[in-house]
Amino acid sequence: MTHVVSESCIRCKYTDCVDVCPVDCFREGPNMLVIDPDECIDCAVCIPECPVNAIYAEEDLPANQIAFIKLNAELSLADGWKSITKRKPALPDAEEWKDVTDKIGELVR
Secondary structure: OEEEEEEHHHEEEEEEEEHOOOOOOEEEEEOOOOEEEOOOOOOOOOOOOOOOEEEEEEEHOOHHHHHHHHHHHHOOOOOOOOEEOOOOOOOOHHHHHOOOOHHHOOOOO
């Protein structure tokens, strides 16, 4: 099993999680992070670090977020989605978006 970044990360992109990841499995896109499932060692240290509760163990992912398993795998290999290993500031309007749901249409690939 692996961990998955869910929809809550879209338009927020808090990066607290990358500081604690022992294997550097996070990839950064324009307005979201994803986890490379081939790199994740299922340690779970990233879960409590996310201020918007966007990270789940695959088996704990809410039913309405299951598509993010495939999306994380796909985007972790996409051009332009590079490894991120150091914390950066969240997106400027992250606070406005942190509690918004149904944000998949906001995802920038």
